[in-house]
Amino acid sequence: MVTVEGDTGTRKLVLRVAKNGATNVMGQDWINAFGASETLRSLLTNKKEVNAVESRTQNDVCTEFPEVFEDGLGHCTKVKAHVELKDGVVPVFRKPFPLAFAMHDAVGKELERYVDMGVLTPIDRS
Template sequence: MDDWHNIGSPALHSSSLKLQCYNGNLLNVKGECHVHIQYKDKHYDLPLIVINGSSSPLLGIQWIKMMLLNLNDIVHGQNPAQSYVHKIYDAAALNTTLQKYKQLLNKELGHCTKVQAHIQLKLDAIPKFFKPRPIPFAYLECVKEEIQRNVEAGILERIDTSPWPAPIVPVKKLNGKVGTCGDFKVTINHQMLIDQHPIPSIDELLVRLNNGQKFTKLDLSDAYLQVD
């Protein structure tokens, strides 16, 4: 709608098109009009579909075919210093890239190699035994699958006895899978020597990031399990 208003709101006529999003929702089509387009010294009279709502405009396959567009040559941005070229790669180029970075793109669990985690117990620490809690039947199969996945990945090791057994807590993740967390507060947490090194506050971190130009957010899969 915003782009339609920006070009002068040309008269619309009803459209028989039914446009559907990838998630199955139907778009509310307001109407259709024809617009005069100039691109690289050529002129075109092309249909424009207007939908209710505010969203980014899409270049349809009909325009691409009629204008004989090469998408690899389309430059985004008005400022040459800040513009970029949208590239489309063929299967061979994609496979080459995937092979080049296969160590980064694989689904295997990573390992922290810079430091080795360790737990330091108090001198008077006594092992505690805690019985497993009942798991909801709705989570039972998912928990079994998750434990088996961890065993196959070398994260967990099957044992018959232990002086420090702790119950697990199933947690449903955003992706629909069920993760397993050990409830160590009832067994080992209060018998540990805690690292008292102060953690920087948000204000301290923001000061350190002052004048920074490039930032990234890392979401590690099974982050705690990547530490040996």
């Protein structure tokens, strides 16, 4: 138990720390202690809208910013991606997730689209 001072006063709350770099989760008791429940609820439930400053048509915006609306994926040019792997780590085989038969065609088409865009590379084994 730790003593926490928030918008609603001082409270004693249970502090849980996750192991091995897992994401720590703030429970409802902590959210309430900081008076953030209404803010979080509104973020999760409110409809989000973008209001235009000027009255512009979709075609005007598409014409002015064509690179934003191109087909396919863009490229990250601001930072260089790097994945750190621990030494001696062996890949783990996992069986595929179950997929409803009715979804096979749609998923297959989407996978083909990713391969065509260069996002995925087909392999013959896992």
